[in-house]
Amino acid sequence: MAWKVTVLPGDGIGPEVTDEAVKVLKASGADIEFEFALVGGAAYDASGHPLPEETVEACKRCDAVLMGAVGGPRWDKLEPVTLRPEVGALLPLRRELGLFANLRPAKTMEALVHASPLKDGRNLIDLVVVRELTGGIYFGTPRGRRDDGNTAFDTCVYSRDEVRRIAECGFQIARTRSNRIVSVDKANVLETSRLWREVVEETAGVYQDVSLSHLLVDNCAMQIVRDPSQFDVILTENMFGDILSDIASMATGSLGLLPSASLGSAAGTRTFGLYEPVHGSAPDIAGQGRANPLAMILSAAMMLRHSLDSADHADRIENAVESALCERLRTADIFENDTKLVTTSEMGDAVVAKLV
Ligand code: IPM
């Protein structure tokens, strides 16, 4: 029976890049039935809400969700904030679908080794940020609010169970890589971080073969900029993971190339997940054929690997992306002298042509 994938193109460049990912998935020969649904500003315009009930239902009845990006200036000022694409669609979708484990690999592409803005960008980066995605300050109760014009607060909450399940996920991923994990927190200041550290250490007892170290988040940010090649698995809470994954991905020099997976159970066995590029909806370049579809295409490859039991198709797509880059094809974001500028859909076609 065919796998069922719900596609949420979203806003800005979302629809253009998801078109290319669907094109590549179809060409890969993977047996998938696609269903499309609205999310974000596009859903708000059509139905008055950024996350319609039908969209949540469509996500709940499939094996995996492929999402473009949401948001844009047209919806940034909507009141209440729960009508805005980020707060009203992306966060509740992660929570409703139970997607607590966010994997954000940052890997240097051979063809783009010199693109890193870091002095030591030549050091090859191959790390994964394992970010807790449905807890912490993004979802604390009581909900963040403004008490009067001059005071606002947000609440950071973590329970032992929430920390344990993401820690287990991190350790399991470390086992599939180099058996090293760095847990990142702010235990010198925050109580949630002290709980985090305690639970991560307890979990480490079950994974004696994995070596664990701890870093404070400010030091981790500095170390990624100093020498990102020292990292393998970085395990951290929601907001620190948001920030560190942007730093780590830029260190590779190619934000437009980085995929992500958000999973509802520890990685390793086939599991439901939502797959999206790390980049946003880039409304400034939407509709111009300038967007880089590779992060979305690589997210589709992660989907094949983690949710659709199709690691072989995933490998073929990842190799095809590398080959297209080796032919010096570049979208505008990674264009440089002596390379060939292509549009979003030409890049998708090139990946299809390289599938073997
Ligand atoms: C991300 C984004 C989101 C986040 C925003 C858009 C809510 O920055 O996925 O990294 O902070 O989680």
Ligand code: MG
């Ligand atoms: Mg972010």
